[in-house]
Amino acid sequence: MGANLQVRVWRGGADGAFQPFDVPRQASQTVLDVVTHIQRALEPALAYRFACRVGMCGSCAMTVNGVARWTCRTHVDKVAPDGRLEIAPLRNLPVIRDLVADMSEFFDKWAAARGSFAPTRTRRDEFARVAPDSAARRQVDAAIECIGCGVCYSSCDVVTWNPAYLGPAALNRAWTLVQDVRDGARAERLAAVAGDAGCHACHTHMSCTERCPKQLSPTAGIAGLKRAAAKAALRGEL
Amino acid sequence: MKPGNDLRARNHPAYWAFLVHRISGLALAVFLPLHFWALGHALAGAGRLEAFLRWTDQPLVKFAEWGMVVLLAAHFAGGLRILALEFLAWREWQKKLVAVAAAFSLAYALAYALALL
Amino acid sequence: MSARGDTRLWLAQRASAALLGICVLVHLATMIYAVRSGLSATAILGRTRGNLAWLAFYSTFVLAVTVHVPIGLRSVLAEWFGWRGRSRDAALLGFAALLAVLGMRAVLGVFG
Numbered sequence: 001m002g003a004n005l006q007v008r009v010w011r012g013g014a015d016g017a018f019q020p021f022d023v024p025r026q027a028s029q030t031v032l033d034v035v036t037h038i039q040r041a042l043e044p045a046l047a048y049r050f051a052c053r054v055g056m057c058g059s060c061a062m063t064v065n066g067v068a069r070w071t072c073r074t075h076v077d078k079v080a081p082d083g084r085l086e087i088a089p090l091r092n093l094p095v096i097r098d099l100v101a102d103m104s105e106f107f108d109k110w111a112a113a114r115g116s117f118a119p120t121r122t123r124r125d126e127f128a129r130v131a132p133d134s135a136a137r138r139q140v141d142a143a144i145e146c147i148g149c150g151v152c153y154s155s156c157d158v159v160t161w162n163p164a165y166l167g168p169a170a171l172n173r174a175w176t177l178v179q180d181v182r183d184g185a186r187a188e189r190l191a192a193v194a195g196d197a198g199c200h201a202c203h204t205h206m207s208c209t210e211r212c213p214k215q216l217s218p219t220a221g222i223a224g225l226k227r228a229a230a231k232a233a234l235r236g237e238l
Numbered sequence: 239m240k241p242g243n244d245l246r247a248r249n250h251p252a253y254w255a256f257l258v259h260r261i262s263g264l265a266l267a268v269f270l271p272l273h274f275w276a277l278g279h280a281l282a283g284a285g286r287l288e289a290f291l292r293w294t295d296q297p298l299v300k301f302a303e304w305g306m307v308v309l310l311a312a313h314f315a316g317g318l319r320i321l322a323l324e325f326l327a328w329r330e331w332q333k334k335l336v337a338v339a340a341a342f343s344l345a346y347a348l349a350y351a352l353a354l355l
Numbered sequence: 356m357s358a359r360g361d362t363r364l365w366l367a368q369r370a371s372a373a374l375l376g377i378c379v380l381v382h383l384a385t386m387i388y389a390v391r392s393g394l395s396a397t398a399i400l401g402r403t404r405g406n407l408a409w410l411a412f413y414s415t416f417v418l419a420v421t422v423h424v425p426i427g428l429r430s431v432l433a434e435w436f437g438w439r440g441r442s443r444d445a446a447l448l449g450f451a452a453l454l455a456v457l458g459m460r461a462v463l464g465v466f467g
Contacts, residue, residue, distance in 0.1 A: 066246025091243050160242035161434035194358035196433070200365045203260075203430070204323055206252035206332065207243075219332075223324045226365065233362040260431060267424050271453060274417075277461035280400060288396035307386055314379045317372050324369070346383060353391045 005076065007034055009046065010088040013095050018086065019043075025083065031071035032060050035087060035099065048099040058149025058213070062099050063088040068154040070213045090154040106150050109166045114192045115173035118185035128182045136179045143176045143221045145214050152208035152218055164197035168208035168218030171199055175221030178228055190225075190232050199225035251336040259316035262309040269306055304350055311346035315339035356444075364426050371423040378416040403465040410466045417458030425451045 005025050008018040021042055023034050032050060039046040051059040055073040062071050065079050065086050076085065093101035121128060130137055152168040153159055159167050174193045177183050193199050202222045209217040232238040280287040294303065319335040356364070392398055403409045425447040432438040432447075 066244055068247070091247075155243065155247055157243060157248070158434070191358050195361040196356065198358070198361075200361050201430070203256055204252065204320060205248075205256050207247065207250070209332070210250050210252065211247075219323070226324055229358070229362045230366050233359055233366065238359045238362055263427050264431060267428055270420065270424065271457055274454070274457035274461045278457060278464050280396070280461070280464035284396040284400055287400065291394055291396055291399075294394070307383070310379060311383060314376065314383070318376060321369065321372060321376075350387055350390070353387045 005034065005080065005083050005085055007038065007085045007087065009035070009038060009099070010095075011046075011098050013097060016095070016098075018088075025076070029076045031062070031064050031069070031074045031076060031079070031085065031087065034076060034085060035062075035071060046099070047097045055213070056147075058147045058151075061090055061149045061151050061154070063091055063154065068151040068211055070149065070151070073213060090150055092154050092156065092159045093150065101150070101154075103150060106153050106167070106169070107148070110148070110170040110173060112192065113166045113170035113174040113198070114185060114189040115170055115177065117177060117180070118183055118189075120182065120184035130181055136181060139221075139224065140176045140179045143172050143216055143218075146172055146216055147214070149213065151211050151213060152216075155207040155211040157205055157207065158201050158203060162197070162201055165201045166193065166198050168202075168222065171202070171225060172216065172218040172221040175224050178225065187232070187237060190229050190238060193225050194229040194233075194238060199229060202226075251333055255316055255319065255336045255339065258312055259320070262313040262316070265306070265309050266313060300354060304347075304354060307350050308343065308347040312339075312343040315342040364429070367422055368426045371419045371426075374415070374419045375423055378412070378419060381412065382416070400465060404467075406466070410462065413462045413465075414459070417455065417462055420458065421451050421455045424454060 003025055004022045007021045007023050009021060010016055011019045021038050023037055023042075026033070032053065035046070035048050036050075039048065048062070049059045050072065051057045053060070053072045055070060058070060060071040061068060063069075064071060064074055065084075067079075068090055069079075071087075079085070087099065089095050089099045089101040093103060093106065096102050132138075132141070146169060148169060150169070152172075156165075156168055158165050171193055174189055178186060178189055183189075195201075199222045202219070204219055204223075206219050209219045212218070229238060276290060277287075279290045294300070316339050319339045322335060323332070389399065389402075403413075428450070429443070429447060432443050
């Protein structure tokens with residue numbers, strides 16, 4: 001194990017190439033530390049995203065040795081025991097430049113899945129009462145912590161194979177709203193998420209569940225959407 | 239097409255389960271019309287079916303039959319796992335289900351091989 | 356296809372899968388038994404000829420397969436071979452018809 005890491009970083013757009021760098025190895029180093037060092041000391045023109053640096057915002061998500069991760073929460077020792085790192089932008093998204101991916105379609109699909117709350121009360125009404133230990137709310141709580149980082153979307157092969165597929169994050173969010181007793185757009189939302197571009201395209205690869213940095217399981221939420229859509233179809237509501 | 243994932247991202251049990259399920263399904267879909275056609279020989283009488291069955295006595299054909307039956311067992315076990323995942327949403331049991339499906343397929347493969355030999 | 360249509364296909368797939376779960380389990384067990392007692396026309400037809408229970412069982416099996424296989428192929432054709440739309444669905448309906456015809460022919464062949 002040498003004093004330096006051999007790092008290959010994606011440069012350019014869709015037709016770019018990996019550029020090699022030598023980066024000094026340090027204790028408790030994260031992949032984000034490596035990228036930061038390259039940009040500050042070796043290549044000022046390197047484009048990359050980050051914000052909080054402490055595993056809360058999800059902005060630093062990239063493909064590290066072929067796997068989508070939060071670079072600020074990925075220790076070099078864990079993913080590169082032999083000192084070799086390959087850093088690329090998130091998969092399944094157009095590349096803007098270097099390590100920066102275009103997240104537009106990710107959020108467009110979030111909207112297409114009706115991933116936003118539809119209120120039924122006004123400030124003049126009583127507060128809604130939702131029991132936190134009710135079955136529906138527990139399912140929402142298990143899925144609600146998504147911060148839209150794109151790791152699941154990047155990891156999903158169905159997203160690669162089916163351009164119209166809404167993807168795990170959008171569907172997971174739709175699930176939390178379908179299970180939210182206060183929400184008023186259930187029928188429209190189920191119509192938006194059912195079908196070949198929606199929950200029925202999920203083949204339970206579970207790469208999303210495997211990679212989610214917040215340990216969420218979009219697979220479970222999507223299974224819930226399949227059941228909800230089936231019930232609605234059987235009742236003639238879909 | 240946008241840049242997709244390679245083997246490094248796909249190397250986890252649930253993905254292998256998907257691959258086995260899909261590939262076995264494809265193989266069975268190709269095999270079934272042939273299987274039905276072969277059995278249809280019985281319409282021409284026991285003699286015709288018997289002649290066909292003697293053709294299948296060759297070791298290579300027997301091996302292929304074993305392969306098809308194991309693929310069926312694998313597809314069946316994987317299918318039960320999917321039904322459990324979709325209708326029961328047992329998150330904690332995911333990885334165990336893969337192991338159970340694999341164990342069933344292996345057990346059947348051995349049982350059938352024993353019956354043949 | 357529409358959200359409603361796709362949902363119905365999914366339902367038909369899972370329902371036929373559940374039915375096939377039982378049929379396949381019986382079939383897998385039968386195959387071990389059949390192979391051990393020797394695969395000959397006499398042995399097979401001896402079990403199936405004139406047997407209403409086997410007729411009912413295999414007819415159900417064939418019909419479930421006719422539903423399950425084409426719907427299963429639908430996703431694979433789209434995702435791995437880029438074949439989508441009406442032509443794919445028409446081809447799959449044709450394949451379903453082929454399976455039904457060949458399957459029932461085989462069932463009647465071993466029963467009659």
